[in-house]
Amino acid sequence: MGGRIRRVVVHRRDVVRDRSNRREGRLFTGHLGRSHVVDSVDRRGKQLVVEFSNGGGMVVRLGMSGRITLGDGSKRNPATAHQHLAWMIEPSRPSQSPIRMSFIDPRRFGGVYLFSSIEDCRERLLAGLGPEATSIQGIHLGERLGRTRRAVKAALLDQSVLAGVGNIYADEALHRAGVHPERSGRSISLVEAKRLAAAIRLTLKRAIQVGGSTLRDHVLPDGSPGGFVGEHEVYGRGGEPCLSCGRQLEVIQIASRSSTFCPTCQG
DNA sequence: CTTGCGTCCTGCTCGC
DNA sequence: TGCGAGCAGGACGCAA
Numbered sequence A: 001m002g003g004r005i006r007r008v009v010v011h012r013r014d015v016v017r018d019r020s021n022r023r024e025g026r027l028f029t030g031h032l033g034r035s036h037v038v039d040s041v042d043r044r045g046k047q048l049v050v051e052f053s054n055g056g057g058m059v060v061r062l063g064m065s066g067r068i069t070l071g072d073g074s075k076r077n078p079a080t081a082h083q084h085l086a087w088m089i090e091p092s093r094p095s096q097s098p099i100r101m102s103f104i105d106p107r108r109f110g111g112v113y114l115f116s117s118i119e120d121c122r123e124r125l126l127a128g129l130g131p132e133a134t135s136i137q138g139i140h141l142g143e144r145l146g147r148t149r150r151a152v153k154a155a156l157l158d159q160s161v162l163a164g165v166g167n168i169y170a171d172e173a174l175h176r177a178g179v180h181p182e183r184s185g186r187s188i189s190l191v192e193a194k195r196l197a198a199a200i201r202l203t204l205k206r207a208i209q210v211g212g213s214t215l216r217d218h219v220l221p222d223g224s225p226g227g228f229v230g231e232h233e234v235y236g237r238g239g240e241p242c243l244s245c246g247r248q249l250e251v252i253q254i255a256s257r258s259s260t261f262c263p264t265c266q267g
Numbered sequence B: 001c002t003t004g005c006g007t008c009c010t011g012c013t014c015g016c
Numbered sequence C: 001t002g003c004g005a006g007c008a009g010g011a012c013g014c015a016a
Helices: A026-032 A118-126 A138-145 A152-157 A167-177 A190-209
Strands: A004-010 A036-044 A047-052 A057-061 A067-072 A083-090 A099-104 A111-115 A250-254 A257-261
Touching: A047 A118, A057 A118, A111 A118, A138 A152, A138 A190, A152 A167, A152 A257, A167 A190, A167 A257
Parallel strands: none
Antiparallel strands: A004 A036, A004 A083, A036 A047, A047 A057, A057 A111, A067 A099, A083 A099, A250 A257
16 A cells, blocks of 8 residues: 556556546546555455545456566566556555566457546446345345345346356355355345355455466456366356266356256256 | 346367 | 357346
């Protein structure tokens, strides 16, 4: 904290979203052009929230292929493919060396969203986000799932129900909890909701520990792959045997997303 | 209100 | 060996 953002370079304007969430990078340099002191860096669900000392800030969404890389700010480094933004962090203490940060996103599903005040951020960018998946309690999950008839898998992917779970970890958590992904949200009992909440917390905790799942794009800021893929029990294993019972894992579509599950363990 | 589906985008895999 | 089609997915907008 207290570091200063300097030398913002916008390589692709449409990765930056303006006040109306449109792809509009012109305002970016105007907004960030003068150096800003970083007051805080936080996470809400899948978004990174960076607040500046002037009250404004930015929300970074990585989408599915986005990442932020860290580099030595005292060295020159050429822009790599799909590097849409780059900036320097000048530390508050002169003894520390500057850090170069880049936003890289091949598919451009992610982006950087600017906000002018923390109220603006809450209302426009964080409004409607459900509780944090990393700390979700069974009673709260059950109460939220009970409001919908949708498939429980679809509900888990809905960030307004629960913030922070995507397709991979929804499948993994449902399998770990022994819940069929097509079950209606309101059919989930309190006992099952508690089991599911614990499975979500555990799955995310473990995935974060080992650096996430590298399938196609995701790598850690230093370029190394995440270690969770080797621990996937169902995702990406359709047709292969269930690690618990040996039954062939099935793949179906729910909410236009692939869902892999074990018909026996998740009956 | 609720729910589902099309859209965006590129890299990888598969089949011929 | 080469090439094109198909697929994957997070969030949003729109339609039924």
